[in-house]
Amino acid sequence: MHIPDGYLSPQTCAVTYAAALPFWYVASRRVSALMQTRAVPLIAVVSAFCFVVMMFNLPLPGGTSGHAVGMTIAAIVLGPWPAVAAISIALLVQAVFFGDGGLTAYGANCLNMGIVGPFAGWALYHLFAGSSGVASRRRVVAAALAGYLSINVAALCAGVEFGVQPMLFHAADGTPLYAPYPLSVAVPAMLIGHLTFAGLAEAVITGGLVAYLQRADPTLLTSPGRGSRTEAGTEAGTEFGKDTAAGAGWRGTRRLWAGVGALMVLSPLGLLAAGTAWGEWRAADFASRAGRDAMAAASGAAPPQAPPAGLARLSEIWTAPMPDYAPAFLHSEIFGYILSAMVGGGLIVLVFAGLSALAARRRIDA
Amino acid sequence: MSDTVPSPSPAPAGYGACDCGPTGRRKGGALDRVLRGLGAVAEHARSAEQMASRRGLLQGLDPRIKVAGLGALVLSATLTHRLEILGALFVLACALALASRIPLWRLARQVWIGVGLFSGALALPALFLVPGAPLVAGLPVSGPGLVSAAFLLGRAETAASFAVLLVLTTPWPHVLKALRSLRVPVALVAILGMTHRYIFLLLESAAEMVEARRARLLGPLPPKAERRLVVGAVGALLLRSLDLAGEVHLAMVARGYRGEVRLIDEFRIRPRDWLALACALAVPVAILWGQA
Numbered sequence: 001m002h003i004p005d006g007y008l009s010p011q012t013c014a015v016t017y018a019a020a021l022p023f024w025y026v027a028s029r030r031v032s033a034l035m036q037t038r039a040v041p042l043i044a045v046v047s048a049f050c051f052v053v054m055m056f057n058l059p060l061p062g063g064t065s066g067h068a069v070g071m072t073i074a075a076i077v078l079g080p081w082p083a084v085a086a087i088s089i090a091l092l093v094q095a096v097f098f099g100d101g102g103l104t105a106y107g108a109n110c111l112n113m114g115i116v117g118p119f120a121g122w123a124l125y126h127l128f129a130g131s132s133g134v135a136s137r138r139r140v141v142a143a144a145l146a147g148y149l150s151i152n153v154a155a156l157c158a159g160v161e162f163g164v165q166p167m168l169f170h171a172a173d174g175t176p177l178y179a180p181y182p183l184s185v186a187v188p189a190m191l192i193g194h195l196t197f198a199g200l201a202e203a204v205i206t207g208g209l210v211a212y213l214q215r216a217d218p219t220l221l222t223s224p225g226r227g228s229r230t231e232a233g234t235e236a237g238t239e240f241g242k243d244t245a246a247g248a249g250w251r252g253t254r255r256l257w258a259g260v261g262a263l264m265v266l267s268p269l270g271l272l273a274a275g276t277a278w279g280e281w282r283a284a285d286f287a288s289r290a291g292r293d294a295m296a297a298a299s300g301a302a303p304p305q306a307p308p309a310g311l312a313r314l315s316e317i318w319t320a321p322m323p324d325y326a327p328a329f330l331h332s333e334i335f336g337y338i339l340s341a342m343v344g345g346g347l348i349v350l351v352f353a354g355l356s357a358l359a360a361r362r363r364i365d366a
Numbered sequence: 367m368s369d370t371v372p373s374p375s376p377a378p379a380g381y382g383a384c385d386c387g388p389t390g391r392r393k394g395g396a397l398d399r400v401l402r403g404l405g406a407v408a409e410h411a412r413s414a415e416q417m418a419s420r421r422g423l424l425q426g427l428d429p430r431i432k433v434a435g436l437g438a439l440v441l442s443a444t445l446t447h448r449l450e451i452l453g454a455l456f457v458l459a460c461a462l463a464l465a466s467r468i469p470l471w472r473l474a475r476q477v478w479i480g481v482g483l484f485s486g487a488l489a490l491p492a493l494f495l496v497p498g499a500p501l502v503a504g505l506p507v508s509g510p511g512l513v514s515a516a517f518l519l520g521r522a523e524t525a526a527s528f529a530v531l532l533v534l535t536t537p538w539p540h541v542l543k544a545l546r547s548l549r550v551p552v553a554l555v556a557i558l559g560m561t562h563r564y565i566f567l568l569l570e571s572a573a574e575m576v577e578a579r580r581a582r583l584l585g586p587l588p589p590k591a592e593r594r595l596v597v598g599a600v601g602a603l604l605l606r607s608l609d610l611a612g613e614v615h616l617a618m619v620a621r622g623y624r625g626e627v628r629l630i631d632e633f634r635i636r637p638r639d640w641l642a643l644a645c646a647l648a649v650p651v652a653i654l655w656g657q658a
Contacts, residue, residue, distance in 0.1 A: 004481065005529070006444050006521025013444070032553070037625045038615050040553060044560035045568075045611040049604060051561070052568045055403040056600055059396040059592045077604070089554075089561055097538065097562065098410065099477060099530045102522075103437065104444050173498075175510035177447055177517055180492040208597030209604065217605055 001069070001151075001158055001190075001198070002094065003109055005102030007179045008161060009169040016161070017107030020088075023115045027084040035082075043082065047089035050074060054094075058201045066201035069113055071154070072121030072147040073209045077220050083118040108161055112154040121150030121206070134218045144207025151202040152194050159183075159190030396592040397580045400599075404573045408566065410476070417534045422466035424535035428639040429544035435646030436532045442650040443524040447657055449513065452520045455649070459527035466535050477526045485522040489515035538562050556627040564610070571606060575599055 008016075032039045053070040060066055074083040088110045094100040101109045128142030163183030166176040179186065213220050418425060424432060443455050463473055492515040498508035532541070539559065546555045576599060587595065 004485065004522045005440055005525030006518065008444075010441065010444050028551075028553075032625075037619060037623060038611075040557055040627065041560065041614040041618060042608075042611040044557045045564050045607050045614065047557070047561040048564035048568050049607040051565050052404075052572055052603065053600055055400065055407060055569070055572075056596055057396065057399045057403060058596050059589045061589065073604070077608075089557055093558065093561055093565065096529070096541065097414075097533055098407070099526050099533070102525060103440050103529055104525070171447065171513075173510065175498070176492075176496060176514040178521075180489075180496050180511075180514040180518065185495065204593060205597060205600060208594070209601050212598060212601030213604075216601060220608075 001109075001113060001155055001194070002091075002101030003105040003112075003158060003161070005104050007102070007165075008105050008108055009165060009178045010104065011169070012161060012165065012178075013104045013107055016105075016111050020107045020110045020115060023084055024088060024110075027081045027088075030081045031085050043085050043089060046074065046078065046082070046086040047093070050087055050090035051093060053205075054090075056205075058204055060197060060200050060204070066197040068147075068201045068205035069117065069151060069154075070205065071113055071117035072125065072143065072150050072202065072206045075118035075122035076125050076143060076146075076206075076210065077213075080119050080122040083122070084115055087114040087118060108158070112157040112161075116157050117150050117154040120153045121146045124149050134221050135214050139214070139221065140207045140211045143210035144203040147206030148199045148203035151199050152191060155190045155194035155198070156187065159187035162186040162190065395586055396589075396596055397576050397583075400576050400596065401573060401580070404569050404576075408569055411566065413472075414534050415537060417468055417472070418537045420467045422468070422535065424462060424466040424531060426638075427642055428635050429536050429540040430547050431635065431639040431643045431646075432532055432536055433541065433544045433548060435643050436528045438646045438650050439528045440525045442653055443521050443528065445650055445653045445657075449516055449520065451653065452517070452524060456520065456524045456527070459524055459531065462531055463527070466531070468531070468534055472534075473527055473530065477530050478523055481522050481526050482519065485519050489518040492518065552627045560614075564607075564614075567610075568603065568607060572599065572603055575602060 031043060035042060050070050054067050057067050069087075071083065071087055074086055078086065091101060091109050091114055092106065095103055095106050095109070124146035125142050128145055129139050130142075132138040132142075160183065162179040162181060163186035165178040166180055166182050169177050171177060181189065210221065427435075439455065439458070443452065446452055446455070460470060460473070463470060493507045493511040496508055496511035496514050498510035500506065500508055536544075542555050542559050545558070546552060579595060579599070
């Protein structure tokens with residue numbers, strides 16, 4: 001999943017760097033505030049570990065093998081913010097020293113594997129594990145599932161980054177200048193590989209490592225306060241457990257909203273894409289000439305004369321409150337787009353806040 | 367674990383390359399693959415260090431100039447919208463390698479083959495999938511498909527060649543110092559240096575662990591046991607890493623570390639460095655100007 005140079009346009013690279021920057025900033029502040037003098041050696045050694053883990057080829061059922069990225073296990077053991085720092089550093093060493101992953105695509109690689117991956121893995125692990133005991137089998141299954149899903153979420157991000165290239169950047173005659181496949185090809189192509197081998201490798205290594213830690217050193221998996229080891233090395237690990245707990249709340253992450261805000265402001269980039277996204281046609285598009293032409297050009301075949309019966313029926317039942325991402329009373333399309341992105345982002349934040357509050361209450365009940 | 371007993375074989379299973387013959391050990395087993403992967407990284411670093419100590423064009427330039435200049439050339443390869451400019455940049459990468467006494471087979475082995483296989487596999491379907499007029503009547507290959515496949519492959523190869531030239535001509539500590547003088551935060555530079563150092567320590571640790579286990583194997587393991595073995599090795603490595611981090615921290619504190627990182631910068635920029643930087647920066651500027 002390491003995107004090399006040349007697959008993404010410089011503009012996309014700039015946007016992904018801009019999106020990753022606030023996360024790096026918050027990660028560095030939080031890690032150094034919590035760890036103080038321990039931060040530098042711990043992040044350095046864990047980065048080295050993340051790097052070395054990628055060298056371990058895992059035999060998979062079916063006679064194939066794959067290597068894991070280790071982003072979910074890093075997030076489980078250290079908490080999400082130190083994992084962001086450690087994996088980003090490991091990716092930088094890989095890109096600069098070993099030429100694995102591009103320099104211009106470093107921001108995108110960090111966004112996929114160093115930010116989205118660990119956060120998704122960490123959230124999913126805690127969601128699935130619930131209030132189960134440290135030594136329970138459920139934790140192993142939760143870790144394996146979280147590993148599997150998080151690497152697929154990361155692959156989905158990479159697929160979307162590839163998929164928007166031909167829409168946004170092509171020569172005058174339509175020849176794609178960067179990754180040439182549209183979303184309809186790029187996303188399934190990325191996901192097929194990760195739903196099978198890579199996802200399996202990540203699931204085996206994450207679940208296996210949690211099972212290993214349950215036997216070898218369960219304190220690394222406990223929430224803070226329940227257990228502490230006096231040894232210097234794992235002291236660092238439990239210290240990060242506190243960070244995990246603190247990270248479960250929404251305090252102290254206000255700076256992150258700067259990043260989210262930046263993403264929302266950047267959302268009009270989507271307007272640069274000509275036409276409707278593949279597959280996002282409305283029933284009315286089947287009647288209009290422009291809509292039919294767009295469908296024919298995107299699909300390589302003429303669309304049917306009438307909208308499919310199911311689509312016509314469903315489109316009567318459900319009308320989005322903000323059709324086409326822009327409310328009707330807004331005359332500026334760009335402003336409407338930004339507003340829609342903010343409302344959409346807010347809804348997602350609310351859903352996650354609700355889920356985490358629910359999880360916290362269940363933990364207290366248990 | 368019934369199939370893994372200490373080796374009673376009179377012939378000692380030596381350290382080093384697997385001879386895998388008379389014992390009937392399966393070549394390409396998971397442990398061998400892990401060892402080969404670990405060995406390849408160490409080998410890469412060793413030979414990069416050796417190349418960096420040769421006397422050549424890029425080796426003689428200031429590291430800061432190299433980081434900025436080669437960075438500009440990587441950016442150029444992603445910026446250009448014309449295949450002939452991409453081709454010229456690729457030739458430039460080869461010329462820089464030769465002038466720096468880096469044999470082209472080295473670039474081929476390290477960059478071109480790997481990137482070519484990966485990007486080639488990705489670019490190949492573009493020949494057929496990108497819509498456009500067929501290039502030759504009867505063949506499903508479209509002209510735009512060919513061009514976009516060439517862009518994908520050409521950009522990836524050219525950019526990767528420039529990126530690898532930096533590491534092959536500059537010792538890692540110099541790259542780090544260059545980053546420091548380019549205003550990268552000092553803590554990040556320190557972490558990068560330590561990460562590089564501990565990668566090799568952990569690689570060695572991992573290789574010894576796998577080697578020790580392999581020396582106690584008589585025959586091939588079933589895949590499930592191999593999987594458990596690899597996961598166990600990674601787990602042991604994780605615990606060892608965390609312990610190591612604690613020990614390193616105590617050692618740093620014992621030597622007076624209080625959270626402030628100090629590095630020594632000792633570079634001098636000469637006229638030829640400025641000339642090289644001007645040449646390198648001129649390329650992306652010219653490309654942007656030509657496209658505007």
